[in-house]
Amino acid sequence: LRSGSRVGNATTNCFALRPGKIFTLQNHPHAPMNDSWQVITVTHHGVQPLADNGGGEGTQLSNTVSFIPGREEWRPPHRYKPTADGDELATVVGPPGEEIYVNEYGAVKVHFHWDRYGKPDHSASCWVRVAMGWSGNGYGFSAVPRIGTVVQVSYLNGDIDRPIITGCTYDGRNAPPIRFPENKTRTTFRTQTHKGEGFNELRFEDEDGKQEVFIHAQKDMNTVVRDNRSTTVGANHKEVILQNQTVSVHGSQSTSVQSDQKNVVFGNQQSIVDGEVVIASAKGIRLISGTSVLQLSPSGRVTIACENFDFYASGSGQIATGEILDLNMDNAAPGITKIDPNTDTIASTKSQFFPEK
Incomplete structure (x- = not known):
């Protein structure tokens, strides 16, 4: 002093x-x-x-x-280190040909807009850390600002040697993933494919009467549940699979349908059961193949209608009735007057599900 x-x-x-x-x-x-x-x-x-x-x-x-x-020690006046006046904007940069440039700590390089002499590449600044919404040792939230992103740079305690990215912003070059103000009720988290086309997205729609949770996976989607999983749908449920589906159940499987159930297979169907097969119906069972019909009525009547039939037994055979057994009855009529569904019905159903392009 x-x-x-x-x-x-x-x-x-x-x-x-x-x-x-x-x-x-x-x-x-x-x-x-x-x-x-x-x-x-x-x-x-x-x-x-x-x-x-x-x-x-x-x-x-x-x-x-x-x-x-000459016998006194000279010390120059203390000069305080310059401090930052506040936050400023910068653009994330990196080497040519890269879209994401980051170190092992998730820090990036930035080019300040006031810098007219420095090159906007990986030599533009020191590594600048990125503040995340949640972080811990091996867990938390991670989203690396990519090259070209406009970021907000703050300084810890105003120290110009301790910059940190505290946010990102849109501008005339970087448009938001939502068109405003038309979709102002939407909240979205959308990524962009690295050196390719497409995106992954999680989107929420909060407009009254149109509420929606939308998930888009550009390629694969994997879900792992370590314990129980429960899904409740209040109205309709529809799934479209353009290729194959495989379901493996290591325990038991139970399906309950309160109303009707319809399974349509336009190829072959095969069921392999290691144990017993039981088919029970309160109102009847009918098996149809072309013009051949096997019908089991709840009254105890079994009706077979066909054009020709053959019975073969490699061993002995028996037919036993409690009353009269009539064979080749005159003027006998089949107990089945209509075959439905028939081959025409099957073709029509196929065109509904899979119309020809």
Whole structure:
């Protein structure tokens, strides 16, 4: 605080004086000045006349010095480190050909908009950390700002050597994934395929009467549930699978349908059961193949209607009735008057589910 309390000034023509040099003054009219002194600043002044100057003046050189007693230690005034005036905007940058440039800590490089001389590449700045909504040791939220993203840079305690990215913003070059203000009720989290086309997205629609949760996977989607999973649908449920489906149940499987159930298979169907097969119906069972019908009625009547039939037994065979057994009855009519569904019905149903392109 008293570094400038005992400072003297002088004008000399001694070229050897420089800051930090100690010199001894002699023959000064004021005796206390004849002592050793330490130079703290030097300002040189020089004049070189032009060659066509007819004044005959020579080169002039002088200096102005500031000094303190030579036995004292000089310490310059404390200068505080410059601080940031506030947050500022920058653009995430990286090497040519890259879309994402990040180090092992999730930090990125940025190019400040006021920097007119630095190159907007991986040499533009130090690694700048990114503040996340949640972070921990091996868990938390992670979303790396990609090259071209406009970010907001803050400074911890105003220290310009401790920048940190605290947010991202849209501008004229980077448009939001939602069209505003038309879709102002939507909240979305959309990514972009790295060096490719497409995106993954989780979107919420909050407009009254149109509430929706939308999930889009550009390629694969994997779900792992370590314990129980429950799904409740209040209205209809529809699934469309364009290729194959495989379901493996290591325990038991139960399906309950309160109303009707319809399974339509336009190829072959095969059921393999290692145990017993039981088919029970309260109102009847009917098996149809073309014009052949096997019908089991709840009254106990079994009806077979066909054009021809064959019974083969490699061993013995028996037919037993409690009453009369009639074979080749005159004017007998089948107990089935209509075959439904038939081949035409099957073809029509197929066109409904899978119309030809």
